[in-house]
Amino acid sequence: MTGIMTEKTALSVRDMIVTFDEYVALDHVSVDVATGESFGIVGESGSGKSTLLRAVAGLNRFDSGALAVDGRSYSSGRRDKEFYRTVQMVFQDPYGSLHPRQTVDRLLLEPLVIHGFDDIDVRIARALDEVGLGAGFRFRYSHQLSGGQRQRIAIARALILEPKILLLDEPTSALDASIQAEILNLLEQARKDRNLTFVMVSHDLGVISHMCERVAVMKSGKIVETVPVEALEKREFSADYTRQLLVASEGFRRG
Amino acid sequence: MTAPLLTVDDLRVTFPTRTGEIQAVRGVSFTLGKERLGIVGESGSGKSQTGRAIMGLTPGHARITASKLEFDGIDLLKVTPKQRRDLRGKRIGMILQDPKYSLNPVMTIGKQIIETLLAHEKISRSEARDRALKMLEQVQIRDPERVFGLYPNEVSGGMGQRVMIAMMLICGPELLIADEPTSALDVTVQLDVLSILDKLVAERGMGLVFISHDLRLVSSFCDRVIVMYAGRIVEELPSADLAQAKHPYTQGLLNCLPTIGTDRHPLPVLERKVEWSA
Ligand SMILES: Nc1ncnc2c1ncn2[C@@H]1O[C@H](COP(=O)(O)OP(=O)(O)OP(=O)(O)O)[C@@H](O)[C@H]1O
Ligand SMILES: Nc1ncnc2c1ncn2[C@@H]1O[C@H](COP(=O)(O)OP(=O)(O)OP(=O)(O)O)[C@@H](O)[C@H]1O
Ligand SMILES: [Mg+2]
Ligand SMILES: [Mg+2]
Numbered sequence: 001m002t003g004i005m006t007e008k009t010a011l012s013v014r015d016m017i018v019t020f021d022e023y024v025a026l027d028h029v030s031v032d033v034a035t036g037e038s039f040g041i042v043g044e045s046g047s048g049k050s051t052l053l054r055a056v057a058g059l060n061r062f063d064s065g066a067l068a069v070d071g072r073s074y075s076s077g078r079r080d081k082e083f084y085r086t087v088q089m090v091f092q093d094p095y096g097s098l099h100p101r102q103t104v105d106r107l108l109l110e111p112l113v114i115h116g117f118d119d120i121d122v123r124i125a126r127a128l129d130e131v132g133l134g135a136g137f138r139f140r141y142s143h144q145l146s147g148g149q150r151q152r153i154a155i156a157r158a159l160i161l162e163p164k165i166l167l168l169d170e171p172t173s174a175l176d177a178s179i180q181a182e183i184l185n186l187l188e189q190a191r192k193d194r195n196l197t198f199v200m201v202s203h204d205l206g207v208i209s210h211m212c213e214r215v216a217v218m219k220s221g222k223i224v225e226t227v228p229v230e231a232l233e234k235r236e237f238s239a240d241y242t243r244q245l246l247v248a249s250e251g252f253r254r255g
Numbered sequence: 256m257t258a259p260l261l262t263v264d265d266l267r268v269t270f271p272t273r274t275g276e277i278q279a280v281r282g283v284s285f286t287l288g289k290e291r292l293g294i295v296g297e298s299g300s301g302k303s304q305t306g307r308a309i310m311g312l313t314p315g316h317a318r319i320t321a322s323k324l325e326f327d328g329i330d331l332l333k334v335t336p337k338q339r340r341d342l343r344g345k346r347i348g349m350i351l352q353d354p355k356y357s358l359n360p361v362m363t364i365g366k367q368i369i370e371t372l373l374a375h376e377k378i379s380r381s382e383a384r385d386r387a388l389k390m391l392e393q394v395q396i397r398d399p400e401r402v403f404g405l406y407p408n409e410v411s412g413g414m415g416q417r418v419m420i421a422m423m424l425i426c427g428p429e430l431l432i433a434d435e436p437t438s439a440l441d442v443t444v445q446l447d448v449l450s451i452l453d454k455l456v457a458e459r460g461m462g463l464v465f466i467s468h469d470l471r472l473v474s475s476f477c478d479r480v481i482v483m484y485a486g487r488i489v490e491e492l493p494s495a496d497l498a499q500a501k502h503p504y505t506q507g508l509l510n511c512l513p514t515i516g517t518d519r520h521p522l523p524v525l526e527r528k529v530e531w532s533a
Pocket of ligand 3: 049050092169413
């Protein structure tokens with residue numbers, strides 16, 4: 001525990017390398033995220049954003065580099081139960097992460113039981129309510145849900161364990177603007193109430209600038225720059241890609 | 256006026272469940288010509304189920320009714336399974352919302368695209384391979400040769416989405432239903448994909464149903480927009496007039512987007528009225 005008190009770093013990644021066969025998906029990536037900070041990651045498709053989150057969560061191995069989470073060091077291998085009590089992840093692809101033949105109730109119940117929570121019933125009801133899905137959804141199978149409903153179950157499942165660190169991979173990209181606003185408010189409130197740390201991948205610069213304090217820009221497996229989000233507004237950044245993202249975020253132009 | 260490519264009149268999709276019926280689509284009507292029609296709407300409002308019904312991909316136990324569901328003079332509610340298979344992919348294509356889930360997990364991406372192509376056209380394997388690689392390049396896949404040999408679980412979210420797009424476009428359908436085709440793509444690639452779709456509509460006269468929750472994108476890309484709420488169409492308007500939307504749901508949507516440089520914590524949220532889902 002002492003490590004956590006002196007270290008105000010929630011997450012520290014040093015020189016991480018991940019390869020798949022010959023392909024280098026993460027190339028000497030280093031990131032430090034302070035406790036209570038909300039850290040954004042943007043970057044082109046295939047640049048390694050999900051790979052980075054997955055490596056932190058123990059779902060990809062990493063070839064070399066160091067990883068410390070909440071004051072504890074982790075190797076490339078599997079994570080223990082305690083890790084998942086501290087860190088939860090919302091996956092980019094809710095179809096893959098939720099078992100289709102399980103009911104919503106079962107999906108939310110399981111993590112609570114594994115980690116020995118009490119008041120299970122109340123927690124499930126509240127979690128559903130928080131993501132705008134009423135009691136009517138509790139006994140539906142996940143294959144009976146729309147894309148956005150599934151995504152919200154994935155978010156509820158991550159929040160229900162009250163982790164300290166949330167890894168969010170495109171958490172709202174499947175949601176319409178009204179539900180997105182509700183989910184972003186919910187995440188912000190949870191962060192305020194419990195001093196949570198967020199690492200959030202999104203391709204929506206509006207969402208990043210609303211939710212995060214700093215943002216890293218990735219390209220070809222590398223972090224090419226890290227800037228405070230105010231830099232987006234003032235257009236003070238150096239990477240060309242960041243500039244393209246900003247222009248493109250204004251909409252489609254024919255011709 | 257010529258007959259529209261697609262006519263949907265009073266479409267209803269109902270799921271019987273143990274706890275009662277779920278009415279996913281409750282009387283949706285629209286027609287589509289060689290144009291870009293956007294469908295936006297709340298999560299769970301029936302957008303995907305509308306697309307799936309047209310495509311014949313509604314789960315078997317669901318009930319579909321319509322006073323008309325017609326594609327180029329063909330009654331889609333009465334087609335035989337064989338006719339369905341011939342339509343699907345060749346004349347009507349759909350990019351599903353869950354791209355990686357819809358791809359075959361045990362076949363490499365390259366093989367899947369080639370098989371799709373060979374099922375519809377009489378060409379040699381090597382020609383199919385060249386066309387498949389070229390299509391991947393067009394959707395801005397950086398390293399098509401590498402991606403060709405990967406399995407669906409080995410590509411990123413945005414790459415999976417583009418593979419699905421490539422697979423649908425390679426057959427040149429007359430009607431394309433694209434369900435959130437660009438939601439996993441960063442904006443720069445998004446615009447490239449939209450340009451491809453745009454060209455197909457303009458040059459080949461394809462009809463496009465573009466389902467998306469991204470209002471900015473829909474308003475700048477589509478000709479017309481349908482707004483859905485709780486299984487129904489609550490508003491239909493030209494994209495250019497989206498800012499003048501009448502329905503409080505549509506108006507509310509425009510107001511709750513986070514933008515760069517504004518500081519609104521918490522974001523405004525909609526106050527949903529029961530009468531919206533009446
Ligand atoms: N299991 C794997 N086997 C082979 N290559 C992989 C594997 N997992 C990821 N990759 C490759 O690593 C690269 C980075 O993928 P990653 O999913 O991290 O991208 P991303 O930045 O999250 O992109 P997106 O925005 O499209 O989700 C991609 O080129 C992908 O093909
Ligand atoms: N197999 C099923 N059984 C029961 N209900 C279902 C089934 N599939 C979908 N539904 C319900 O039908 C409604 C419409 O679903 P649909 O997938 O069309 O929504 P959507 O508008 O595409 O939403 P999203 O933007 O979240 O993808 C939802 O409320 C959903 O829960
Ligand atoms: Mg990703
Ligand atoms: Mg949908």
